[in-house]
Amino acid sequence: MAQLVECVPNFSEGRRPEIIREILAQIVQVKGVKLLDHSSDPSHNRSVVTFLGDPQGVKEAAFQTVKKAAELIDLDQHQGEHPRMGATDVVPFIPVSGVSMEECVDMAREVGKRIGTELGIPVYLYEAAASRPERKNLAQVRKGQYEGLKTAIKEPDRHPDFGPAELPRAGATAVGARPPLVAYNINLDTDRVEIAQTIAKAIRGSSGGFPSIKALGIRIEETNRAQVTINVCNYREVPLHRVFEIVKTEAARYGVQVLNSEIVGLTPMEALIDAAGFYLRLENFAEKQILEKRIME
Amino acid sequence: MAQLVECVPNFSEGRRPEIIREILAQIVQVKGVKLLDHSSDPSHNRSVVTFLGDPQGVKEAAFQTVKKAAELIDLDQHQGEHPRMGATDVVPFIPVSGVSMEECVDMAREVGKRIGTELGIPVYLYEAAASRPERKNLAQVRKGQYEGLKTAIKEPDRHPDFGPAELPRAGATAVGARPPLVAYNINLDTDRVEIAQTIAKAIRGSSGGFPSIKALGIRIEETNRAQVTINVCNYREVPLHRVFEIVKTEAARYGVQVLNSEIVGLTPMEALIDAAGFYLRLENFAEKQILEKRIME
Structure with missing residues (x-):
């Protein structure tokens, strides 16, 4: 049975289509991955992107979008109605077919670690991938948003799972696994x-x-x-x-x-x-x- | 949407596995086609093969199996409990996904014509592909079986849709289209x-x-x-x-x-x-x- 994983990252940009286009370009270039949908909300200043593919391709596409978003989105300049803490705000991996939730948790850990190490972006594991119970809930993880997290991240309780305990202008990213909704x-x-x-x-x-x-x-x-x-x-x-x-x-x-x-x-x-x-x-x-x-x- | 067609040819050989292997080899070598199942019945002296794929691949695989069966199976030597008239007895095309019955009828006509012309095997279109009402029913088409059809094929009513009105040692083949069962x-x-x-x-x-x-x-x-x-x-x-x-x-x-x-x-x-x-x-x-x-x- 083919293994299929869905990924629905949210980016803190919903007004400049050229930025979104560059992020989407990272997805379509990965073999075995298909871009299914994307929508941008200008008042939220946020975009939701859905793609689907085999685990290996989805991990790579997810990482590349986070990398590109960090290059193009500056949270110090970002305003919008939707709560957010990072250029890439959330990256959930979702088992669709032939893949267990545990495998998606492993994907979240692997991609999260890579984002922290290679890009220097603080990563919080959330939902099924959470490293402690209070981090299951995204609202808890994102408490204070980008601005509040700048200082809060120094508290031991708010230290990220991967990456530095210090916020770059790309902010922090929540990476996790959840069932399909x-x-x-x-x-x-x-x-x-x-x-x-x-x-x-x-x-x-x-x-x-x-x-x-x-x-x-x-x-x-x-x-x-x-x-x-x-x-x-x-x-x-x-x-x-x-x-x-x-x-x-x-x-x-x-x-x-x-x-x-x-x-x-x-x-x-x-x-x-x-x-x-x-x-x-x-x-x-x-x-x-x-x-x-x-x-x- | 990917187009998927199933094909379930029946061959008049159910005792010599080496013959079946050679026929199956024709299927697996076609790109875009997957062999799903095959079973042989020694008392029927007949094998049923199931494969699935895109229309182009399925047409090619179907033709190649008919060609190979004609080389390897001699109806003058064939005995078995199941009624039959040809080395390849029936070739139904079955719409599974993204394909209409009409498209499968067209596939049956195209492959039937090729079998008649290139292999010199008489072909009767049956079920949804039948050229006249009385040929919808396979039992009618196959009436008299291989032995009876040797002379019956000369009658205008029994002339094949494609190929010669004369029976080679590979017999005749019914090619058609039907819904999935x-x-x-x-x-x-x-x-x-x-x-x-x-x-x-x-x-x-x-x-x-x-x-x-x-x-x-x-x-x-x-x-x-x-x-x-x-x-x-x-x-x-x-x-x-x-x-x-x-x-x-x-x-x-x-x-x-x-x-x-x-x-x-x-x-x-x-x-x-x-x-x-x-x-x-x-x-x-x-x-x-x-x-x-x-x-x-």
Whole structure:
């Protein structure tokens, strides 16, 4: 089975397209890596880039983008609405296919070390790659942002995992590993947004639901219908079918039906195959039975 | 999206492994083509080979195997239980991903013409590629087998679509296009095989059910449970979820539950994604949202 890893680095530049172009050029030149998406937000002054490939290629592409961003972005000149601490702010490695979370943690450590050593940029390991529990959470790692970290980095508790305990103008970078996130919305056959809000509260981790689920109840203007908008942050822990069935059951309590659901953006194939397997009660099914997987071997 | 076509040629040799090896060697040497499976049946004296790849590679590999089989297999010497008319008996092209049935029909015509012209082997187009309705059915095309076709081929009705109206010792070959077949079994929580047989009768085309469904009711020795064993011959016409739900409903009529289901062998990803989409009521989902599909582009 081909090994596939996704990487979604965030860069502190969302206004000058020529800078972004130079960063993207680092990705497309690496063999075995495919640029999937990029979007820039001028008010955040930040860009999110998504690429995919084999582990070796993804490590190299990630390092080269961090290097280029450090050359081109000066945090002393950077202003934007989104919190940030570095030219490359975060670099998460995400297992998609044929790769374990542990392997992505190893990738984060290897690339993080290289960024610290070769580029002299302080690196903090975060999420699944965190070296201590309090660094799992990105907000904790980034506390004080670039400006605050200039002095805070001297405190032993805030020393980076790799690189100097001193902030260059490229700032610091968080490098980590996390499961693929599936953006999943469930539309209700009602305009009563409070029902979607109650259901969101029931399933999300922040109010006692599943720790890996984030959810909000909102109203969609175009259709005048309530929607439970969900981030499934670990579909192996909480698969799509379980989210769908719980929302359906909770909605029924108010006499409301689930109209449909939608996946926003990208998803690993596995998240959907798992749903098919659940509903068809598939026994002994292996991914290698899928023809498309065979050609990727 | 990468274009993927499957090809499952059948050869009239199931006893001499050295002959099969030489035929398989024709496949593995073609770039962009992957040999997935092969099995030989000595009593049938027949081998079934499965390979997968881009259209160009699959056409070339198919032609080369037919050429090699014609060199090595003499139908005047061939005996076996399975009906056959040629050294290469059938060559179906099967759309898997990013390819339409019409494109596979074109592939069948192109390869069929080449076999007729370059190798002097009579070729009959069959199934979706058939040039007339009565040739859709392979059994009709192969009527009389190799021995009977020696004289029957002279009749205008039995003239081949390509190649001479005269049978060489390599016989004739049926070249066609058909949808992927999914072998799908549904296990019932009962030992009463007659319930599985009644349900099989309800869904299969031969007794008034879906034309593209073949089904039998059998008893599985190991588990002492009844099973509806099904060939889903066109999952776009009759998707897996519909088969599953109908079997469940019919079984309930006898107070019997569906225990589970299983896919035997290979399936296109789409057959499972469709099932996930049905049960999750997915709106506006496109295959290009699947990460693995993106790397195949």
